[in-house]
Amino acid sequence: MTFIRGRLLGYGVDEAYVNLLAFVTLITFIILVCIIANFITKKVIIRFITHIIGKHQIKWGHILLERKVFRILSHFVPAIIIYFFAETFPTYKIAIQTLALSYIMIVAFSVINRLLSAFNDIYQTYEVSKTKPIKGYIQVAKITIVVLGTILVIANLIGKSPLILLSGFGALSAVFMLVFKDSLLGLVAGVQLSATDMVRVGDWIEIPKYGANGDIIDISLNTVMVRNFDRTVTMIPSYALISDSFINWRKMQESGGRRIKRALYIDTSSIQFCTEEMIDQYKQIHFLSDYIVEREREIAEYNRVNKIDRSNVVNGRAMTNVGVFREYIQQYIQQHSGIHQEMTLMVRQLPSGENGLPIEIYAFANNVQWTIYETIQADIFDHLFAIAGEFGLRIFQNPTGSDLHRMVSEPDTLHLD
Numbered sequence: 001m002t003f004i005r006g007r008l009l010g011y012g013v014d015e016a017y018v019n020l021l022a023f024v025t026l027i028t029f030i031i032l033v034c035i036i037a038n039f040i041t042k043k044v045i046i047r048f049i050t051h052i053i054g055k056h057q058i059k060w061g062h063i064l065l066e067r068k069v070f071r072i073l074s075h076f077v078p079a080i081i082i083y084f085f086a087e088t089f090p091t092y093k094i095a096i097q098t099l100a101l102s103y104i105m106i107v108a109f110s111v112i113n114r115l116l117s118a119f120n121d122i123y124q125t126y127e128v129s130k131t132k133p134i135k136g137y138i139q140v141a142k143i144t145i146v147v148l149g150t151i152l153v154i155a156n157l158i159g160k161s162p163l164i165l166l167s168g169f170g171a172l173s174a175v176f177m178l179v180f181k182d183s184l185l186g187l188v189a190g191v192q193l194s195a196t197d198m199v200r201v202g203d204w205i206e207i208p209k210y211g212a213n214g215d216i217i218d219i220s221l222n223t224v225m226v227r228n229f230d231r232t233v234t235m236i237p238s239y240a241l242i243s244d245s246f247i248n249w250r251k252m253q254e255s256g257g258r259r260i261k262r263a264l265y266i267d268t269s270s271i272q273f274c275t276e277e278m279i280d281q282y283k284q285i286h287f288l289s290d291y292i293v294e295r296e297r298e299i300a301e302y303n304r305v306n307k308i309d310r311s312n313v314v315n316g317r318a319m320t321n322v323g324v325f326r327e328y329i330q331q332y333i334q335q336h337s338g339i340h341q342e343m344t345l346m347v348r349q350l351p352s353g354e355n356g357l358p359i360e361i362y363a364f365a366n367n368v369q370w371t372i373y374e375t376i377q378a379d380i381f382d383h384l385f386a387i388a389g390e391f392g393l394r395i396f397q398n399p400t401g402s403d404l405h406r407m408v409s410e411p412d413t414l415h416l417d
């Protein structure tokens with residue numbers, strides 16, 4: 001300031017205006033220095049760093065650039081310049097240094113927050129991030145930094161020790177617990193979810209209460225984001241996964257088998273004992289030839305030992321078309337290339353009802369991909385629907401409009417069994 005005032009007096013400037021002009025000149029000089037320093041930092045140094053990172057393909061460097069860590073760091077330079085030039089303004093020195101230091105602290109906390117985000121991005125490049133996500137912990141750290149940063153900045157502005165503000169923090173704890181209730185619950189839930197490995201990013205979960213049925217795409221402090229199969233996204237509170245029940249299909253996907261549990265409904269009026277002609281026909285079926293021969297021998301031996309008169313079909317044991325059909329289904333799915341043969345596999349008869357007799361297939365497809373699983377399941381039932389008539393069986397179906405029309409237009413063709 002003295003140097004500038006001396007130069008102005010040397011140029012013949014009126015003494016009445018020297019102090020004002022010296023003040024304005026110095027302010028202008030400081031602003032120009034800050035602009036030039038900021039320009040050099042952003043346009044030269046950061047570009048140089050970007051070039052080095054791009055040339056050597058430094059993976060972490062790209063993440064730091066995306067998070068603009070270096071750009072935020074460049075804000076330190078003007079603040080430091082202003083802080084040290086405060087000495088030239090004795091009257092306003094304390095105020096300028098206080099504001100500059102507060103700004104430096106804000107920039108510092110912003111850099112730390114961005115570094116935490118960058119650390120989470122780097123962590124997510126590793127496979128362990130899918131089983132042990134840390135995003136919730138990062139968010140807790142960010143909240144802590146914001147709270148501490150706010151206290152330190154306020155303490156700096158009012159010129160008091162941060163301990164004075166912290167001493168009153170206990171009185172506000174109830175307010176903070178109310179404001180950050182979801183965050184606190186989410187933190188506890190996040191620890192439990194991580195410790196018990198209940199969910200991971202990529203898991204298929206189903207929570208009917210929240211209308212969620214799809215893959216987890218993000219786990220944060222407060223929410224779990226699920227992309228449903230209709231491409232919508234459902235946001236679920238993290239603590240809901242602890243307090244409410246849900247289905248996680250991960251174990252099914254890891255097992256390599258997906259369950260098929262579907263029934264054919266047989267019209268009970270089409271069930272009958274097998275005639276000799278039917279048995280001869282069944283013997284020609286590849287999957288049934290050995291079964292029919294063995295079953296005939298077993299039944300004949302039983303009836304002979306027990307001296308059963310077979311002149312009446314009610315007496316003794318005999319094969320039925322539905323029993324032979326059930327055995328055919330069992331043999332068919334045992335030979336099917338899409339069925340997992342190491343998992344539960346059975347064909348069972350369920351209690352009959354108003355829709356006929358259910359013959360249920362309980363097995364596991366050997367591919368868990370949705371489209372392939374549905375194709376395997378459809379191929380099996382396409383075949384069974386088509387060949388049921390070969391066993392003299394009818395698949396139950398409620399009357400349709402065409403059936404009712406035929407009843408009216410062709411009454412002579414209808415026969416009541």
